Amino acid sequence: MTTPSTAHPSRWQNWQRSLYRFRQSGLSIAGLAIVLVLLVIAVGGSWIVPFPEHISGGINTAARFKPPSSLYWFGTNELGQDVFTLVMAGARVSLIAGFGVVMIAAILGGLIGALAGYAGGWIDDVLMRLTDLMLTLPSLILAMAIAAALGAGLDNMVFAISMSWWPGFARLVRGEVIAKKEDLFVQAARALGASDSRILLRHVLPNVMSPIIIKMSLDMGFAILAVAALGFIGIGVKPPTPEWGSLLSLARGYLPDYWWTAIFPGLAIFFAVLGFNLLGDGLRDLFDPKARR
Amino acid sequence: MIRFIVRRLVLLVPVFIGLTLLVFTISHVLPGDPVKLAAGPQATAEEIASLSREFGMDRPLPQQYWHYATGLLQGDWGQSVLTRRPVAADLKIYLPATLELVFAAIFLAILIGIPAGLLSAITANRWPDYLTRILSLASIAMPRFFLALVLQLVFAMSLAWLPLNGRFPIIDLPPPAITGMLTIDSLLAGDWLAFTTSCEHLLMPALAMSLSPLATITRMMRASTLDVLQQDYVLTERALGLSQSLIILKYVLRNAFSSTLTVIGLYIGWLLSGSVLVETVFDWPGIGLYATKAIVTQDFMPVMGVTLSIGFIFVLVNLVIDLLYGVINPKVRYQ
Secondary structure: OOOHHHHOOOHHHHHHHHHHHHHHOHHHHHHHHHHHHHHHHHHHHHHOOOOHHHOOOOOOHHHOOOOOOOOOOOOEOOOOOEHHHHHHHHHHHHHHHHHHHHHHHHHHHHHHHHHHHHHOHHHHHHHHHHHHHHHHOOHHHHHHHHHHHHOOOHHHHHHHHHHOOHHHHHHHHHHHHHHHHOOHHHHHHHHOOOOHHHHHHHHHHHHHHHHHHHHHHHHHHHHHHHHHHHHHHOOOOOOOOOOHHHHHHHHHHHOOOOOHHHHHHHHHHHHHHHHHHHHHHHHHHHHOHHHOO | OHHHHHHHHHHHHHHHHHHHHHHHHHHHHOOOOHHHHHHOOOOOHHHHHHHHHHOOOOOOHHHHHHHHHHHHHOOOOOEOOOOOOEHHHHHHHHHHHHHHHHHHHHHHHHHHHHHHHHHHHHOOOOHHHHHHHHHHHHHHHOOHHHHHHHHHHHHHHHOOOOOOOOOOOOOOOOOOOOOOOHHHHHHHOOOHHHHHHHHHHHHHHHHHHHHHHHHHHHHHHHHHHHHHHOOHHHHHHHHOOOOHHHHHHHHHHHHHHHHHHHHHHHHHHHHHHHHHHHHHHHOOOOHHHHHHHHHHOOOHHHHHHHHHHHHHHHHHHHHHHHHHHHHHOHHHOOO
């Protein structure tokens, strides 16, 4: 009775099945929804917030420390700025910074891992020992030290965090490249006389993209968290950049009376990280059936 | 087993050398002139040069590294340019405070995580399970520094149940320092009041730090318990009439051990490094606060000291955990 098509489901059928499972999983959908909302806020930015002038540092001393109301949804801060506006504007900062961290880490780690895995021998040994050593160093303190030495600025902060983030990607990509480089299609390319760089870039790397993308999506939430952590410590961005971590850090001085200045930026970080984590888990299940329980 | 331990210990030597080399290189590649900063804005070029000579920073880099590495072996971890205090002496004061925090966080994570994971597995796909799983997802996404603030807001500022920050009241006499960890020192001194006081100070920061390892332990316990409960031998025992609680006691205990070990190995470095955040909120005088102050003033030596000591602890703890795996599970023993 069994036909070949049911015994060996086509790639398309696999996809549909995975997509169905993704839709069945409420948590993945919730994650996707949070991330979509964040994206809309980040893109819409200054058009959708009630007080766009506050984003660039405009103040309103007449309205200092107003509690949440219908006019100021999340209340106002010590400068009379609308906390809702600042939190919305912070979405763009966090998303760009988080994506920057993950992107730089993936490219740098990917190159190092690919080179190590493809070249093998002493190059592999040296690069992987370096990666292992990097993994034993305290990443947050390393990122803080690099960011402080480079000076304030979002780009310096992103660079500093990604400098402590790449080893994970290097290990992942090395493993994938080693698994792929003996595959038949790579041997075929080699037999046809393709150069090493061509084989690596055109044949091996495209085939290890999906684990890289999954790791990027899984890491995105933690990258946003790391950005907020540096902002909270006071290293990296400086006001008036509406960064969630630094908003929270400023609000510390006004607790407990003006709790709204702290609670809303904190909740924003929490939901952003949660959203990306849930989405990342869902994507992993979608693309990597082996990891599914 | 002995050969395995010896081999692993010998392998530590190149790792430690590599760590010092890496940390030294990173801190000297970074821009910034600590001597100039420490000398102050009005310092003349001559004053800066003499300060730089005093700290040996005018010498070529390989010489500086050699001086630093040989110093480390003799217990000389360099000197802070700013406070002129030896880094080793500072670490001796601040490291125990952070270790106490980290141990307390791991203790809380185990204490809550293992029963929570068990509960989740036993009630799989019913509401206690859903609740635990949602809570652990939320715990992983929750920023430690935000939770720390919320805890302060609720339990210290509003309810006034717990002290707002610090390690020990300044006006009270702390127990004599033996380990440097106040809870243990006060127990050793038999000082019950000091013990409860230091526990009160420890509770909120430890809780804020324990969240992620707690969620991970819970998840691992749930997964491994479910795994065990579906094994054939468990089905057999159940068919023979053994009670669920007996089966869990008999088979799940080993999982509790190994998942705890894994989590400690995974999180020890993360907790030591992440202590910066919680220590900032609670003014906890540990290496995190120490490192932050040094980083802001670009004072190399303390930052290198903190980074290296965390790296060393990470490597050593993971070695011990690898060995313990071998002890609890003979299948893991390898050459």
